[in-house]
Amino acid sequence: MPAVSSQLAERFDKVRELVDVAEMYAADGAPLSAMQNLVDAIATIRRIIEPASGQNQQPMPLERLVEVMEGALRRRTPEEIAAVPWIAEAIGLHCPAIRAQGEVAALAERQHRAALAEWISRDWTCLCVVSCDEDPATACSLSGQQHVHPAIPGHPGAYGPCPVHPDAPGDR
Incomplete structure (x- = not known):
């Protein structure tokens, strides 16, 4: 315990x-x-x-799994065999480190697909980084008009002077 x-x-x-x-x-x-x-x-x-679904499964006996792998190696490469989902799952039941890598890979794949979907569905009509009226720290006198404030290198979330309105009061 x-x-x-x-x-x-x-x-x-x-x-x-x-x-x-x-x-x-x-x-x-x-x-x-x-x-x-x-x-x-x-x-x-x-x-x-x-609990992970694999925690309650009885693994294929290791000897049987090795026999299956040896038979498959006569016709396939290790990479092709590893790409078969049930093979990866069976090996993962015998090797917790490989099972953990599979879980990380599955999470990364889901996150990758979500990021792709977000990128695809993004509104590409406006490529502005920030609108002056969204953040008082970056506001210029012409707040409300969409335009880009350049990021200050080395200072995440901090923006430089307004390039569209360089003489705008309050944009210092």
Whole structure:
């Protein structure tokens, strides 16, 4: 039982760490990085409260799995064999490190698809970084008109003077 509670404590620590880093990213003006850390925290929480479906499965006996692999190697490359989902799952049941890599890969694939969908559905009619009236820290006297304020290198979330209205009062 102590090993289980130790693992659980490690997972809770990981959730706290991910949320703390997300908070730092958000404070630094990096919302996408903050969101990514929150997504990772959610995945960690789900692993705590929802046991993985593979945990209750009886693995194929190792000898049988090795025989299947040896037979498959006569006709296929290791890469082709590894691409078969049930093979990856069967190997993962014998090797927790490979199973964990598979879970990370599945999460990364879902996040990649979500990022692709977001990019595809983005409104490309306006490529502005910020509107002057969205943030008082970057507001110029012509607030409300969409235009780009350049980011200041090395200062995430900080923007330089308005290039469209360089003489605008209040834009210093």
